[in-house]
Amino acid sequence: MTRLSRIAGPxxxxxxxxxxxxxxxxxxxxxxxxxxxxxxxxxxxxxxWSLELYREFFTQPAWWGTLLRSLVIALCVTVMxxxxxxxxxxxxxxxxxxxxxxxTALAMGPxxxxxIVLALGLYLxxxxxGMLNHTLTVVLAHTMLATPFMMxxxxxxxxxxxxxxxxxxxxxxxxxxxxxxxxxxxxxxxxIAAGALFAFLISLDEVIVAYFITGPDTETxxxxxxxxxxxxxxxxxxxxxxxxTLVSLLLAVAMMRLxxxxxxx
Amino acid sequence: MTAETPYLNRLSxxxxxxxxxILLAIFxxxxxxxxxxxxxxxxxxxxxxxxDLTTSTLFFKVLKTTFxxxxxxTLVSLLIGFPVAxxxxxxxxRARVPYLIMVMLPFWTSILVKSFALTVLLGYDGVIxxxxxxxxxxxxxxxxxxxxxxxxxxxxxxxxxxMILSILSSLLAQDANLGRAAEVMGxxxxxxxxxxxxxxxxxxxxxxxxxxxxxxxGMYITPALLxxxxxxxxxNLIDFYTRQTLDWPLASAIAVVLLVISGVLVAGLGRVQxxxxxxxxxx
Numbered sequence: 001m002t003r004l005s006r007i008a009g010p011x012x013x014x015x016x017x018x019x020x021x022x023x024x025x026x027x028x029x030x031x032x033x034x035x036x037x038x039x040x041x042x043x044x045x046x047x048x049w050s051l052e053l054y055r056e057f058f059t060q061p062a063w064w065g066t067l068l069r070s071l072v073i074a075l076c077v078t079v080m081x082x083x084x085x086x087x088x089x090x091x092x093x094x095x096x097x098x099x100x101x102x103x104t105a106l107a108m109g110p111x112x113x114x115x116i117v118l119a120l121g122l123y124l125x126x127x128x129x130g131m132l133n134h135t136l137t138v139v140l141a142h143t144m145l146a147t148p149f150m151m152x153x154x155x156x157x158x159x160x161x162x163x164x165x166x167x168x169x170x171x172x173x174x175x176x177x178x179x180x181x182x183x184x185x186x187x188x189x190x191x192i193a194a195g196a197l198f199a200f201l202i203s204l205d206e207v208i209v210a211y212f213i214t215g216p217d218t219e220t221x222x223x224x225x226x227x228x229x230x231x232x233x234x235x236x237x238x239x240x241x242x243x244x245t246l247v248s249l250l251l252a253v254a255m256m257r258l259x260x261x262x263x264x265x
Numbered sequence: 266m267t268a269e270t271p272y273l274n275r276l277s278x279x280x281x282x283x284x285x286x287i288l289l290a291i292f293x294x295x296x297x298x299x300x301x302x303x304x305x306x307x308x309x310x311x312x313x314x315x316x317d318l319t320t321s322t323l324f325f326k327v328l329k330t331t332f333x334x335x336x337x338x339t340l341v342s343l344l345i346g347f348p349v350a351x352x353x354x355x356x357x358x359r360a361r362v363p364y365l366i367m368v369m370l371p372f373w374t375s376i377l378v379k380s381f382a383l384t385v386l387l388g389y390d391g392v393i394x395x396x397x398x399x400x401x402x403x404x405x406x407x408x409x410x411x412x413x414x415x416x417x418x419x420x421x422x423x424x425x426x427x428m429i430l431s432i433l434s435s436l437l438a439q440d441a442n443l444g445r446a447a448e449v450m451g452x453x454x455x456x457x458x459x460x461x462x463x464x465x466x467x468x469x470x471x472x473x474x475x476x477x478x479x480x481x482x483g484m485y486i487t488p489a490l491l492x493x494x495x496x497x498x499x500x501n502l503i504d505f506y507t508r509q510t511l512d513w514p515l516a517s518a519i520a521v522v523l524l525v526i527s528g529v530l531v532a533g534l535g536r537v538q539x540x541x542x543x544x545x546x547x548x
Contacts, residue, residue: 010454012348013348013351013352013355014352016345016348016349016352017348017349017351017352017353019345020345020346020348020349020425021349021364021367021368023345023422023425024367024368024370024371024422024425024426025367025370025371026382026386027371027374027378027379027382027383027386027422028370028371028374028378028379028382029370030382030385030386030392031378031381031382031385034385044385044386044392083284084284084285084288085285087281087282087284087285088281088282088284088285088286090281091273091277091278091281091282092282094271094272094273094278095271095272095273095274095275095277095278095281096271096275096278097275097278097279097282103282103286106286106289106293106294107285107289109289109293110289110293112527112528112531113293113297113524113527114482114483114500114523114524114527115483115485116483116485116499116500116503116504116520116523117297117300117483117503117520117523117524118293118296118297120296120300120503120507120516120517120520121295121296121297121298121299121300121520122292122296123507124296124299124300124303124513124517125295125296125299140288140291140292141292143288143292144288144289144292144293147285147288147289163272166272167272176272176273176277201373204375205375205376205377207376207377207485207486208485208486208500212504212507222375222377225377225381226377226486226490229377229380229381229384229490230489230490233381233384237381238381241375241377241378241381241382244374244375244377244378245374245375245378248373248374248375249370249373251373252366252369252370252373256362256366
């Protein structure tokens with residue numbers, strides 16, 4: 001081995017890895033300093049510092065209104081996904097249903113089909129009924145997209161759940177409904193929380209389906225951002241991006257804490 | 266265990282499963298069926314849309330672009346993802362956490378935010394060009410965005426976390442003693458890598474490649490925001506026929522083709538992993 005390769009060999013992997021880490025992180029983080037630049041220019045690092053872009057964002061109803069709408073939709077999606085998927089996941093584990101395997105595969109389906117195909121299908125489905133441009137359909141479509149994630153995380157918690165707790169409670173005379181709420185649900189908490197975080201973020205960041213099935217009255221924040229990025233790069237986008245990145249960071253940290261808690265149990 | 270009567274009877278099972286099943290029927294199965302139906306129906310059954318596709322130069326051009334961009338992005342993310350997975354696998358679980366956060370950050374960031382940031386970083390007067398200009402003392406304007414390079418860079422940024430985590434899982438599953446044994450026997454670092462680490466990482470590599478191709482052939486946002494006019498991909502073509510020319514049968518036929526291609530890839534992925542994610546949940 002030559003001297004050069006003896007020195008460079010052990011360094012090769014860390015150096016390559018660090019270049020990659022920077023490439024991975026830079027796009028998420030560079031928007032933060034840009035958003036505090038003066039209005040008008042999009043520079044990194046900014047020439048002047050100000051909160052101008054945030055002031056513009058929060059004084060224009062077209063922007064903060066869509067943010068509010070997106071947050072409400074994401075919240076509804078989180079609740080809907082939890083209410084629909086948690087009971088279903090439980091039934092798939094504890095009842096022997098004909099076609100149970102097919103149903104499990106079906107619940108994973110939205111993850112396996114390209115989103116553009118679903119967006120087109122939903123558009124074709126809703127257009128003849130005049131159901132485009134409704135907030136409710138966006139909530140339900142996003143719930144569909146979030147289903148596989150909730151299914152996976154709750155399914156994982158359920159597999160670790162000891163059946164004997166339910167059997168013992170049953171022998172002690174508790175009803176199955178009571179057992180579900182008092183014995184099963186508390187043990188699924190972190191699985192449900194992880195699924196809920198996923199559902200919230202998927203809805204908040206989802207562009208394509210919302211772009212196909214919303215109209216001017218129901219536009220979500222990502223749709224508004226997408227149009228703004230396509231037609232005129234407005235500096236306000238830097239402020240919006242920073243807000244979204246902060247939400248993502250918060251949720252990512254919450255997710256990490258959940259995983260650590262899960263492991264320590 | 267098999268003879269045991271299930272804890273919940275069929276009626277309760279039905280009640281608990283019904284809401285999710287109805288939602289998936291209306292918002293997942295029906296749209297898919299509607300797309301299929303629309304692709305062969307234009308006021309009456311017709312294969313016109315598929316016939317049009319076979320003669321459409323635009324469709325084949327877009328299909329070729331899609332494959333070129335997807336394969337290039339996948340290959341590059343494999344080449345730069347592997348060292349990262351290797352770097353991560355050599356850390357203790359505790360020391361790995363901050364690095365994993367760096368890998369997962371783009372996974373949690375909105376694709377719109379990343380696309381916007383990349384236009385700022387790679388743009389005409391962007392951060393990279395300014396830096397190069399400062400380095401060489403002259404104005405540098407390397408075109409890196411709103412062209413194929415931009416679309417591929419944006420895609421790699423999106424795909425890398427999936428590739429890294431896939432390879433990492435098969436690296437971590439390896440028995441560290443194999444490497445140690447080889448070292449004792451006098452094998453060089455490079456030989457250990459070539460003869461032990463790499464072959465044992467292959468399942469993760471293949472899974473990562475399949476995940477990346479599956480994700481990238483359906484990409485819509487990245488080519489639209491970071492690519493140029495000539496970098497339209499299949500998803501953008503579907504949008505174009507749906508909303509610009511209002512040719513719904515043609516848009517549906519393209520969607521069916523995309524669905525079949527990604528179905529084949531997903532089936533391949535299921536075989537590589539031994540069992541699909543769906544089966545994992547069932548157990």
